[in-house]
Amino acid sequence: MYSLTINELTKEQFLQHYWQKKPLLIKAGFTDFNDPLSPEELAGLAMEEGIESRIVTNDGSWQCLNGPFEDFSALGESDSTLLVQAVDHWHPEASQLLEPFRFIPNWRIDDLMVSYSTPGGGVGPHLDQYDVFIIQGQGQRHWRVGEVNKNLRQFSANKGLLQVDPFEAVIDVQLEPGDILYIPPNAPHEGYAVAPSLNYSVGFRAPNQVDLMSAFADHLIDHDLGQHRYGDPELAIRSSQGQLQTHELDNLRALMHQVIDDDKVFLRFIGETLSQPKHDKDLLPVEPAMCADTICDYVSDYPHLYKAGGLRALYITRDNAVILFVEGHSFSLPIEHLGVIRALCDQQSICTSVLEPALNCLLFRQTLSTLINEGYWYSE
16 A cells, blocks of 8 residues: 655645645655556556557657557657556556545546656646656656646647647656656646656546536436426517527526426436546456346455546535435435445445345345445455
């Protein structure tokens, strides 16, 4: 297990003074750091279907190749970087790097990207629309980071490789193993390997208005909702037939707000959407599937339940119910099971004894059997 130290700051002070505000160099954030995987293991993941990977090179011009890769001839002895997304979904040891950052709500944590760079390798100066912690593994990497600046011009250095104009650095440093950079959204940064290097990027989700509205429209269509039409029973003769009047604009806006303000509709949408996976997972469904009547025997046979790597699970409480959202699915359970649901969502592993008080409830047994049958939680 990794233990995070944020310089002389408490986590509360970090959130107050730095989170989404300004970049921070965290020296020896992880002391005596040991890489959880090797470059060879990373390359092995990049060869797998369903795992997103890229090789970026800069030998005079920027090139970006997408995996999976059959070989690594494109990864030169210099000026090259291999990047693999969602490594936490596939590599249990690497997934432990996320745990020290869970003082940020789970729904905001996206994934762990891991990169291996040969000397001079990097992806060029760029900015991200989300927060990121970059952990230095083996080797050294030289970083420059600027202040938050939404006005920097972005351009495509290559298809799929967005970069920014030159910027003034407020952090200019060579990272050693265990050092960490925190970079808020829209802070330009660039890093180049000084020696063959592994880097670990803990990224965070930050949906924008387009993402949310588009997903909401899809949700309404999928569930045949939002069918209430515009009406104007008080329509009166007007002097101009071409004018869209203020009260009509207000009524149209209210029509749209009406479906968003419907608590039942919005809560299901937002929970299912925020728990939707972006990347594949290494799930092992149970065969033959268990039913609610056999789940008690299963729980008694195993002392611990483990959450699958990268699993997205969250909950919302209402007056008489707790709604559990897992991988885009929703389950409504009695509020008295809040403690158990909280443990399932908050912890990466739980003692099955914690589940016992809820196993008297048929609905909970049905839900738990579904979650285990799908491979979302598993035992060893």
